[in-house]
Amino acid sequence: MSEPLLDVRGLGVDYRGFRALGDVSFEIRAGETLGLVGESGSGKSTLARALLRLIPASRGQILWRGSDLLRCDSATLRRHRRDLQIVFQDPVASLNPRMTVAQALAEPLRVFEPNLREVERRARTARMLERVGFAASMLDRYPHELSGGQCQRVGIARAMMLDPKLLICDEPVSSLDVSIQGQIVNLLVDLQRELGTAMLFISHNLAVVRHLSHRVAVIHEGNLIESADCDALFSTPVHPHTRALLAAVPDPIGRRPTKSAAT
């Protein structure tokens, strides 16, 4: 087995004495998708943010290709950051309303490749735009002219501009209509297959997690309570809380009463 891309050991986050994240350890290998499921308040987003050092961790290690992101100097952190990108839940709020699609996509290049020639920057922006299924006419649009699903495709394109090694997706489809969630999920799967990007895919939507994960971890009250290969987790969940999560998905065709098992 190759060495993991990301090796998280005993990561914890406290907010003024409240343990949002207890003691979380897991690995992600290159090209692998780890699905992370849990309810609101279970610590999913705290974990995503702590991994990128958007919020301070209270303890533990985040080993990124061998070096600890919690203890490296700012120049090293900055160098690693281009390899670690994130897609947020609210696709509209995560775009700057005053930037066109072209400007939003060019921004990562301006930051990390400031010496790039304008022509080259434009070419790469256009290529990525096409990659997420947009016509070139989208380049001059502003976020308010786009639907939620389109905004999220721009968010994904922006995160992929620097060809990251790990993409963290924090509930990327939860605010979208069910009818278009599949488009975003398929896009992420395609990007991963073509570019070999590893993913941490966070969601409370089990059907979506099942669709694109290789392995799934379940988080509950700040701790991982179960982790298994995707098929195994869905066919034979072990932890009672995992079973409750699975039981809560409405069953439309059988019209089974959704008597909730979880509390």
Added chain:
Amino acid sequence: MTVRPAARPTLKTQEVRVDYPIPGGTAAAVRGVSLSVSAQECLGVVGESGSGKTQLFLAVMGLLSSGAQITGSAQFEGEEILGLAPQELNRIRGSKLTMVFQDPMMSLTPHLKIGVQLAEVLVHHRGASWRDAERTALQALDRVRIPDPRRRLQQYPHELSGGMRQRVMIGMSLLCEPSLVIADEPTSALDVTVQAQILDLLRDVRAGTGFSIVLISHDLGVVASLADRVAVMYAGRIVESAPTAELMRDARHPYSALLMQCVSDLRRPRTDRMPFLAGQAPGAAEPERGCAFAPRCPRSTERCTHERPALEDVNATSQVACHYPLR
């Protein structure tokens, strides 16, 4: 089973349109919707963002901004309510006709205790004393299964979880024994286990009493788990309406069938591609030409692009608006 008495429906809308003037024309959010909700019935209304499902019921509730031009008719228990003056509307709004919104944090007042917010409904609509109102408020929290309701009455909205807040909203909507509760995406801001609890709760409180529900959602799975009948909306119109079991088994409109495929179902085998609906519905400002779904429809022909299909009866309980229905 649904009781379908010959008596007048609780809510009956006829050709409701909602238009907004925009530079150079109008944007049509709702393009003529006729539907009825019988006593004790749960009607599910399904559609994507922008289909007009929320606009329709905000119009019924008299909650749209003054810029909206509303035409058509909406009768609540036999009384026309479209165009009623706010003070007239307030006789029924909040008591006999109530609404539960998507975001329970936004619909509760942040600086008032839960108990006060519940009690003032009864003081205002029923002329109850504050003391009596607080007692009824306590029963209301108990009814929506909020543990330790006495303590909750003394708390502020931010001290409650999203699921608890939505229970409070449901409890509030039931305070004056309404005839109709309109629930607009009541579980969309909640995660899956809490969603299941809220749907259970709606089912249980409804079983004990006689009120009707309109359940609005973009997720057919959510709607189907509760509704007796489903109306599917697309680009401001109803394109199919049928009893839930019939729609789930034998959808007639290609749009309904495609929406069905997008419903999360863990019992289906894992597939390589996740189903989704490509393309977008026409915007409200675009003029209507033919069937609005034609550009996204696998069955569309030349005819669909210029001739709009009318919503027609298929049998006593179902209607569809399609030139080439699936069955």
